[in-house]
Amino acid sequence: MYAEIPTGLSEEHEAIRTEVHRFGADVLRPASLQLDLLTPGEVVEQGSPLWKVFRAWYELGSHASSLPTAYGGLELDAAASHALFVELGWAAADLAISLGVAAMPFQLAAQVALLAGNDRLVDELIRPFVEDREARYVGCWAITEPGHGSDTLGVGRAEFHDPAGAGACRARRDGGDIVVSGQKSAWVSNGSIATHALLFCTMEESRGMAGGAVVMVPLDLPGVSRGAPLDKHGQRALNQGEIFFDEVRVPGWCLLADPDLYPTALELTLSHANSGMGAVFTGLARAAFEEALTYARERVQGGKPIAEHQLVQSKLFTMFARYQQARALSKAAMVGLSELGGIGGLAHAISSKVTCTDTAFAVASDAVQVYGGTGMVRGILVEKLLRDARASLIEDGVNEFLGLVAARQLVDSYAC
Ligand SMILES: Cc1cc2nc3c(=O)[nH]c(=O)nc-3n(C[C@H](O)[C@H](O)[C@H](O)COP(=O)(O)OP(=O)(O)OC[C@H]3O[C@@H](n4cnc5c(N)ncnc54)[C@H](O)[C@@H]3O)c2cc1C
Incomplete structure (x- = not known):
């Protein structure tokens, strides 16, 4: 039996990853598929599956996974955060982004409070967010x-x-x-x-x-x-x-x-957001690969499963290799950025975002190809994955422009 190579996580963090995977499979993915068919107004209505997702996430306390223990957060290390966002992205990239962004202001506020001390921020915003179990702070x-x-x-x-x-x-x-x-x-x-x-x-x-x-x-x-x-x-x-x-x-x-402080705050935020995007869309690439593999094994056409055709095997291997490249790069960027304290690794974070979103789009497109006509049908996961991946090439910065931002840093300061 072939299995994924080990994540290298501690037992405690592996347990968190497993829990988030289960949350993703049981709660996030079904909700995302339901929400995909609603109007934007219906998505945000009280009673929509969106709120079930938010309340379940906050109930687990996972919304505060990146906040410092000094303020009651879980303070997951970078490798564990990477695994968590890959799992969320595997389940549903759109909701993964929604949950990640929900914590963003409170994370930056916590960093400011740790550096500069700001009791009002801590008492009135950061702790209430961490203690929230009903998604009242988004x-x-x-x-x-x-x-x-x-x-x-x-x-x-x-x-x-x-x-x-x-x-x-x-x-x-x-x-x-x-x-x-x-x-x-x-x-x-x-x-x-x-x-x-x-x-x-x-x-x-x-x-x-x-x-x-x-x-x-x-x-x-x-x-x-x-x-x-x-x-x-x-x-x-x-x-x-x-x-x-x-x-x-x-x-x-x-x-x-x-x-x-503004340029530094922007660089910090952009680095954080881009490395998170890398992890989420690594997860989407994995989902697309797994869907295509499962379908290719099951779909019998011309008397045998299409997985037995060499061209399909070649495509599956390319998808797998691309996903593995994204996984390695996004993890390295997130871990490296954390070791740098969030500043000085913007070009790496952008490399991760650009490569992983390009990969997610390419792998999702290949998955649709493996599905043939069925891959074009609304309600089939790979069709949604392709649409979700397309948006990521623009989200948090158009990939081409982010490349120019990274290039500026490399030209100005990369030590050869
Ligand atoms: C799914 C999604 C989620 C998003 N989430 C957020 C969010 O949470 N908060 C938020 O504030 N924004 C968000 N955005 C906005 C996003 O960051 C912007 O769409 C993005 O920065 C690009 O801006 P724009 O759409 O105005 O395109 P433009 O800046 O108008 O760019 C259009 C085209 O021109 C090119 N271009 C622009 N300038 C240059 C240049 N100097 N040199 C060469 N080419 C150039 C670009 O590469 C692009 O191809 C989100 C977008 C998406 C799609």
Whole structure:
């Protein structure tokens, strides 16, 4: 019997991986398939399978898996986090992203609190999030604007410092508060359901995109409103939507990074997000490979299973090899980044995101090919995997542009 090569996890972490796999198979994947067929409005309605997923995840305490033990989190090490996100991605990449993004603002806030000390952040946001078992605290990451997409992520590039390129969503200091006005685009993941936004906006226009601020914004404050949930062809279980800010007054202790710290905060966030994407879409590639293998063994055509045809075997092997490459790369990037303390490994995180999402798309496309006509039918998993993987080539940064961001770092500072 052929089995997956060992993960190298401790017994304790292997048990977590097994538990997350079971959660993925029993809860996440069936919910994602159901949500895929609903309208975006139905996806976010109370009573939809989305809330069953969120409540089950928070009930397990897994939503706080990356938060420090100092604040009650599980503080999984990087290898265990990698295994966890691969399992979630295997089950349903769209919901894996939704659950991952839900924790993002609280993770960055915890890092800031650990470094700078901020009791209000800890008492009013981080601990309540960690202790939450009903999904009452749900985060989102809001950076893209209607007039600003790839350029918001161009940390290190010359145009990032061009005053003419500053973002339109603005924050200003007013007394001890921060006042926010402007709009974030319909692409904000969890934008329809989030209770808190990790808002990346402009504070010093004269510095261009680099003059930003990161503000934790509770989304029940006066002046916050939202657009309708976005209707898209892939990752349909991942709710997305616009958020508008009209003179929203946020207490000063919610400022996580001012313009001096902004490029570092963005690099940290981008590195974290990209390495997470690498792991999630490694999982999707594995799901596509496994679906194709199972189908090829079962589908009898011309008198024998199609798995007995050499061309099908060749395709299956290529899919397997690509998945294994993604698995090794995404793990190395996540572990390496953690050893660096989250900063200094952006090019590695981007390599992981770009390679693993390209791989997921290629392997999902091959899986549809192995299925033949059946692979085009709604309700067949590989058809959904292909749509979900397609979105990942744009999500958290268009792959081509992320490559330019990484290249800038390599040209400027790679030691040969
Ligand atoms: C599934 C999904 C989830 C997302 N989640 C979030 C989220 O949680 N929060 C959030 O804020 N945003 C989110 N986004 C938005 C995402 O980060 C942006 O879509 C992405 O950064 C690209 O921006 P854009 O769509 O405006 O494309 P554009 O920036 O307009 O780019 C369009 C094309 O032009 C190319 N291009 C742009 N600039 C350059 C350049 N300087 N040189 C060469 N080529 C260039 C790009 O490569 C691309 O091919 C999500 C998007 C998707 C699809």
